[in-house]
Amino acid sequence: MSQKILTGDRPTGSLHLGHYVGSLTQRVALQDTSSQTILIADMQGLTDNGHTPAKVSGNILNVLADYLAVGIDPERTVICLQSGLPALAELTMYYANLVTVSRLQRNPTVKAEIAGKQFGASIPAGFLSYPISQAADITAFRADLVPVGDDQLPMIELTNEVVRKVNQVAGSEVLVECRPLLSKVSRLPGVDGKAKMSKSLGNAITLGSDDAEIERAVKKMYTDPNHLRIEDPGSVEGNVVFTYLDAFCPDEALVTRLKEDYQRGGLADSKLKCLLTECLQGLLAPIRTRRARFLSDPAGLMAILRTGTEKARAETEETARKVKAAFGLDFFS
Incomplete structure (x- = not known):
């Protein structure tokens, strides 16, 4: 396991299908081939x-229950809490x-999020600088x-x-560059x-959604x-239902045939939505059951989080010690 992987989420709500298809399934697979850490970024x-x-x-x-419910194994993946790692x-x-502040303001992701949250001139300093916190993580x-x-x-x-600036200050490779x-x-x-899909925008289907909520x-x-009208030719591009069917329907050949039928005309939107509802309900039902089981044992969840955070503490403190030395501030080491 030569690759070292860090990933994580801000705990501002339950995780949703965007997380599932975008990263959670990937994380489950990576824990068999890499040294993986998942950080619950509560300070961010x-x-x-x-x-x-x-x-x-x-x-x-x-x-944490979402992670465990989709198959993240705390025996193979370290799960830790950001605020528990000084x-x-x-x-x-x-x-x-x-x-610099100007460098943060030029960051396109930060600019887009500031606009979306409509902060105006009242941008929290922590929000503007959270890319620095991510770099620290x-x-x-x-x-x-x-x-x-x-x-x-x-x-x-x-x-x-x-990384390059710290290494330049230190005159040696204190930190390593990463790739996406x-x-x-x-x-x-x-x-x-x-x-x-976003929790804050209210347009998400969470992993704990029941059948009625999904429908x-x-x-x-x-x-x-x-x-x-049913007989009208329809467009597949930009069609949210087809986007979800591409992501979640296991029968790719069926989705391809449905796209062809839809573009020719003669296929109702209701039929597509019925199929998608069945796919999502089938996917989330076992996840929802496992999630509820984990949440019924909050002490067990806290024990998992405490163990993972303790494992991560020594590693992060060693990096901080090296960076502190690079700045010449290791007086009491």
């Missing part, structure tokens, strides 16, 4: 929830002195591979800039057709607004 969750911290603290165990905050402080574990969506590529670029691992499936749109969500999905 506060960057836009500082005044409503219960939204973060109240979802930590939900996210070295990450220390590294963030060091790195903040190497990154990645480098603390000396991760050389980071599973991300394409919208997170600017974060990897900034992390490697920090993109998922095979592109970013999943929300059920409302918006570009991204309601699928009924709301956009198809082709010009497909007014």
